[in-house]
Amino acid sequence: MQTDSSVALLNANYNPTPTSVDNTEQNDALLKEQTDKFEAFFLKQILDIALSSDEEGGLYEKDAGDKIYKSMYNDTMSNALSGNLGLSEMLFSYLKEER
Known part of the structure; x- marks a missing residue:
């Protein structure tokens, strides 16, 4: 018995292209995330640099995990x-103009 896999292969390669508006909005969101x-x-x-003080009574006491x-x-900050x-x-505005 032979199986026809041509339809499955067509569906595997199916990649609908989004509209240019959706693509632009998605690119802008990705660019904003990266900036x-x-x-x-x-x-x-x-x-x-600013919080690397070795003085006594700093934000964290000297112990094994202070770094x-x-x-x-x-x-977090x-x-x-x-x-x-x-x-x-x-940076977002500059890079968006360059596209």
């Missing part, structure tokens, strides 16, 4: 602040 992530990375670098706690705190500083919006 927000870049801003979060930039803010984390700033926070790492981990500082890094986790800086990650940078993600919370990203998108609100203006760097992300400026």
